[in-house]
Amino acid sequence: MALISTSEFLGITDADDHGVRHMEVGDRAVGGGRGSLFGGVGLAAGIIGLEDTAAQPAVWATGQYVSTAFPPATLDLEVTLSAVGRTVTQGRVIGSNDGSEIISVLGATGVRPEPARMVGESMPDAPPPEDCIDSERPHEVDSIHDHIDVRMARGMFGFSGAGEPSGDNRTVLWTRFRGVRLDAAALAVMADYSPSALGNSLGRVTFLSSLDNTIRFAEMPSADEADDDWVLLDNRVEFVGNGFGHSSCTMWSRSGRLLAVASQSMTVIVPDVV
Amino acid sequence: MALISTSEFLGITDADDHGVRHMEVGDRAVGGGRGSLFGGVGLAAGIIGLEDTAAQPAVWATGQYVSTAFPPATLDLEVTLSAVGRTVTQGRVIGSNDGSEIISVLGATGVRPEPARMVGESMPDAPPPEDCIDSERPHEVDSIHDHIDVRMARGMFGFSGAGEPSGDNRTVLWTRFRGVRLDAAALAVMADYSPSALGNSLGRVTFLSSLDNTIRFAEMPSADEADDDWVLLDNRVEFVGNGFGHSSCTMWSRSGRLLAVASQSMTVIVPDVV
Incomplete structure (x- = not known):
C-alpha cells in the first residue's frame, strides 16, 4: 500500500495567493465524543504549515487551543516566519475559521551542524503490540x-477503561497511524493520546479538554521505519489538581529510536464528581 | 527583610492607556555572558502580564524567543486575551522593543473546582543546599x-563545570531567588537553569541558546514556603542531536511540594567542536 503524508491525509492545501493554507474540518480531523477538531490534529496542521513554509524539518512546536471547531468548518492556516536565521527559522501559525481564532501554534524548524549526540531516556520494556490490549474506545x-x-x-x-490501572502515574501504549508516514505531524497527532494516562492514575475513566500540546522532535525515523509501523508512548502524569492536569510522554520507534x-x-473532568 | 514579587523585582509597570506594560531591560533582566535578556525573564514577564490581566493564577505558559534584546532596551508587553471562559482564560503576550518582536508567550490562567488530586512524580533525594557545591558560574x-x-x-x-558529571542525563540542583517571593514568575526564571544539565550529560562545559521555555504549574507554595527559600530542580536531558537539545525538569519546594x-x-554549542 502506498503511504501518504499527514498533510495528504488531512487534505491540507498549498498556500493560496494570500499565503494561507486551508483544511476542511471533516471526519479525519475530529476526535471522538463531541466530534470537534482533535487537538493533535491542530498542532499537526501548524507543524505542516511551518515545515512547508520554512522548507526545514521541525525542531519543536506548541499549539494552544483557543476555541473549538466542529464540522462543517474550514481551518485557515496563516503562517508568519518571525525570525529567519542561517540555520534556524522560528514562526507562528494562526488557525482560524471564518475569522475566529481556533488555534495558535509557535515553533521552530532548522538544519544545523551536530557537535554532539546523546539520548538521555530509555525505551520501556513492553510486549509487542500484537500481544497488547485493544483500547476499545467507543x-x-x-x-x-x-x-x-x-x-x-x-x-x-x-478514556475507555480498557486494561488494568498500573497503580502509579505511568502507562505505556502502542499507536499506529494506518497508511500514514511517520512524519513530524503524525507524531503530533499520536502525542495527543498521552493524556489517556490520567484515567489510569486516578483509577477511573476520566475526561479532559486540552489547553495545549507541545512536542519536541528527537531522532527521525530511519528509512525502514518511515512507514506506518507502531510507535510506543511512555506516558507520565505529573500532576492533577486545582481542576487541571499536566502530562508528558516519550515516543519510540518499534526498533528503539527516541522520536x-x-x-x-x-482541564480535568471526572464523571459524576463535581 | 520584606519580600517583593517578581514583577516588582523586574520593575514591570501597570498597563498604560493602551493596555501595554513596560519593563526596562537592565542588569536584573539579562543573563550572563553576552548580557542579553534572560529567557526565563521573558517568560516570567509574559506570565505576569497574563496573570495581571486575567486576575487569575497561571496554569501553564510557553515563551518563544524570537530575537535578542540587549540593554538599554524597553520591553513593551502587549496582552491579548483570546478566550475568556467561565473558569479558564487563555491569552498571548507579545514582548517587543521599538516595534521589533522579542518574545511570544502563550498561556492560560484559571480557577476551577477540583474533582481529583494526585502528584505523579517524587522529589529526588538530595543533601540540603548548605551542603552542596556552589555552581560558581563566572x-x-x-x-x-x-x-x-x-x-x-x-x-x-x-555552564561552569562545577561539580562532577553524573554519567547520565540527570542533574539535581537547588536555586534560591533572594528577596523574591516564590510566585509563578519566579519559578519561570528558575526553570531556565534546567538546561545546565546538558553539559553534565556531555561531560564538558556546553553553551546553548533557548528557543523556548514552557512551564506547567502544579501545587502553589504554602504560606510558610512563599518566601525566598530554596527550590530543588530535578533536570533531565532527553536528547541532544542535529545541533539541538531538549530538556525538562520538575521543581520542588524545600518541604517536598511539586511546584x-x-x-x-x-540550539547546542560545544566549545571547540564545529
Missing part, C-alpha cells in the same frame, strides 16, 4: 480514531 | 545571576 462519531490503532502495554486507557518528547496541560 | 556582566544562588546536589553545572514541571528546546 466511537460515537467517525473520527481520526478510526485511522489510529491503540494497544495498551501497561496500565488502563483512561519525540511531548507534553500538555488540560 | 559573571562577566551584572545580571539576574547575581540575585539567584545555585547549588549542585548531583552532577555538573553545565511546577518545565521543559525547553535549544
